[in-house]
Amino acid sequence: MRTLTILTALIGAVAAAPSLIPRVSPFSIAKPGGVDDIVITANNTLNGTYHSSTTVSKHAIQARAQAGHLPIQLVNNFSGGQVNAYISGLDTDNRVVFVRGDGSLVYPSSGGSSVPVPISTPINIALPAQGQSITVNVPIVISSARIYFSVGNLQFFMVKIPNGDGLVQPSQFNLQDPSSGLLWGFVELTYTTDLAVFANISYVDFVGIILSMSLSTTDGSGTQTTKGLGSSALTQICQGLVQQASVDGFPWSSMCIANSGGTLVRALSPGDYSVINAAAFQNYWSAYVDQVWSHYTSTPLTINTQTSAGSVNCQVSGSTLNCNGDNRGYAKPTAGDIWGCNSGPFAIQGGDNAVHAAVVPRLCAAFVRSTLLLAGGNVQPGLGQSSYYTVSPTNHYSRLVHQFEIDGRGYAFPYDDVNPDGNENASGTLASGAPNVLTVYVGAPPS
Incomplete structure (x- = not known):
C-alpha cells in the first residue's frame, strides 16, 4: 500500500539535509465531517433531471433492455485495503444514475x-x-460519467436543484468533506x-489513488493504453513538494493531504489548493510576469496559432x-489566472475571435511551463518538453x-496538449467508435 507516515515522508524528502526536518507536519490534514460540512459547488455537483420522490x-x-452494452473490467492491483468502485453519470434523460456490479x-x-441527503441504497x-x-456490464449509454475508486466507502449525496436533482460528489479540496480522509480518485467516461x-485520466485537479486504463476495440485498430502514474507516484510527488518548499519557502507541501493517521490520500494542484489557502501563492508569479512584460515591450513574441x-x-x-488579429489584448495575469488558465486574461468570452481562442491556451501554457524567457521562448509553442519547468518560478506540481x-x-x-507541431501527447484520453472492453487498473498500471 502506498502509504507512509508523516515522519517517513519528511525523512525521505530531506534525507540529504536532516536539519531541515520540521517539527510539525508540512501536509494539510483532512478532518472528515458530516452533512453540515459539505460545500456544494459546480466542481463537485452533477446536475440531473428530477425523476421520482424516492x-x-x-x-x-x-x-439491459435499454440501448447500450459496454463491458468494463476493473483490475485490482492495489496492495492494501478493500477497494470499492462506483460508476455514476447521466442517462439519456439526464437523470443521475449509478451502475452496480450486476x-x-x-x-x-x-x-x-x-x-x-445521503444515498443509502448500496451503490458500491x-x-x-x-x-x-x-x-461490470454497463447496459445503457451514459454521459458525464465517472468511475470512482476508493479505499473505504465514499459518500455520495443527492440534493434538490432548481431544475431537478443533483448528485453531490466527494470534494478533493474540502478538508471537512465526509470522504476527505479516504484515498480515492476517478476516471472520466462518456458512452x-x-x-x-x-475515457480520460487527468491530474489537472489532484493525484489520488493510482489509476490506469486500456481500451480494446472491434475494428482492428488495436488496444489503446494510458498507464499514467506509477504505483508510488503519490508518495514521490509529495516528497518532491516537501523538497521544493524547503528550496523556495512556498507551501508546496501543504498541497498534500493526509488523514488523521498521517497517511497520504491526495496531492492537490496549486489551483485547487488555492481554495483552501488563497494567499499561499498570491505573489508567486508577480516578478516573473513583470519580467515577461518588460522583455516583450521591446521584443516581439510570436504565437503559432497552429490554425489557418x-x-x-x-x-x-x-x-x-x-497580438495581431486578436480582438482584444491581455492584461498581466495573476497566480490564479496562471494556475487555472481560465480567468482574467485567459478567460475566453463569447464573441472572442479564432485568433484569441488560439492565443489563450498557448500563452497560458508558456507561463505554466516558464518558457517565455528562455532562449527560443519568443516563439510559442516552440520549445519541447525538455525545456518545460526548468526555471523558477514554475508549476512544480x-x-x-x-x-x-x-x-x-x-x-x-488544463492546456497540457499545447506542444510544438507534431511533438508529444500528454492526453490521458482513450477513444473509439468500436469499443470492445474498457479496462481500468487500480493501484498500479499494467506491466
Whole structure:
C-alpha cells in the first residue's frame, strides 16, 4: 500500500539535509465531517433531471433492455485495503444514475430536499482481492460519467436543484468533506448514443489513488493504453513538494493531504489548493510576469496559432500584450489566472475571435511551463518538453506529475496538449467508435 507516515515522508524528502526536518507536519490534514460540512459547488455537483420522490432501482434484466452494452473490467492491483468502485453519470434523460456490479441501475433521489441527503441504497462495487478482476456490464449509454475508486466507502449525496436533482460528489479540496480522509480518485467516461467510448485520466485537479486504463476495440485498430502514474507516484510527488518548499519557502507541501493517521490520500494542484489557502501563492508569479512584460515591450513574441491564422506577432504596449488579429489584448495575469488558465486574461468570452481562442491556451501554457524567457521562448509553442519547468518560478506540481508518469500520459494542467507541431501527447484520453472492453487498473498500471 502506498502509504507512509508523516515522519517517513519528511525523512525521505530531506534525507540529504536532516536539519531541515520540521517539527510539525508540512501536509494539510483532512478532518472528515458530516452533512453540515459539505460545500456544494459546480466542481463537485452533477446536475440531473428530477425523476421520482424516492430512489428507484432497476434489475439487470430491465436495465439491459435499454440501448447500450459496454463491458468494463476493473483490475485490482492495489496492495492494501478493500477497494470499492462506483460508476455514476447521466442517462439519456439526464437523470443521475449509478451502475452496480450486476449491471442493475440505481436512480437516487433527493426526495425534494434542499439539504444533501445521503444515498443509502448500496451503490458500491467491491473489488476482489489484489491480482483479481471483476467485469461490470454497463447496459445503457451514459454521459458525464465517472468511475470512482476508493479505499473505504465514499459518500455520495443527492440534493434538490432548481431544475431537478443533483448528485453531490466527494470534494478533493474540502478538508471537512465526509470522504476527505479516504484515498480515492476517478476516471472520466462518456458512452455515447452512437456506442462510442471516451475515457480520460487527468491530474489537472489532484493525484489520488493510482489509476490506469486500456481500451480494446472491434475494428482492428488495436488496444489503446494510458498507464499514467506509477504505483508510488503519490508518495514521490509529495516528497518532491516537501523538497521544493524547503528550496523556495512556498507551501508546496501543504498541497498534500493526509488523514488523521498521517497517511497520504491526495496531492492537490496549486489551483485547487488555492481554495483552501488563497494567499499561499498570491505573489508567486508577480516578478516573473513583470519580467515577461518588460522583455516583450521591446521584443516581439510570436504565437503559432497552429490554425489557418498561422503565426501572429504580439508585443506589450503600456500594460497590455496585444497580438495581431486578436480582438482584444491581455492584461498581466495573476497566480490564479496562471494556475487555472481560465480567468482574467485567459478567460475566453463569447464573441472572442479564432485568433484569441488560439492565443489563450498557448500563452497560458508558456507561463505554466516558464518558457517565455528562455532562449527560443519568443516563439510559442516552440520549445519541447525538455525545456518545460526548468526555471523558477514554475508549476512544480505539473513538473513532478510528468516526472513520475510512466508514459507521459495524463494532463497536469488544463492546456497540457499545447506542444510544438507534431511533438508529444500528454492526453490521458482513450477513444473509439468500436469499443470492445474498457479496462481500468487500480493501484498500479499494467506491466
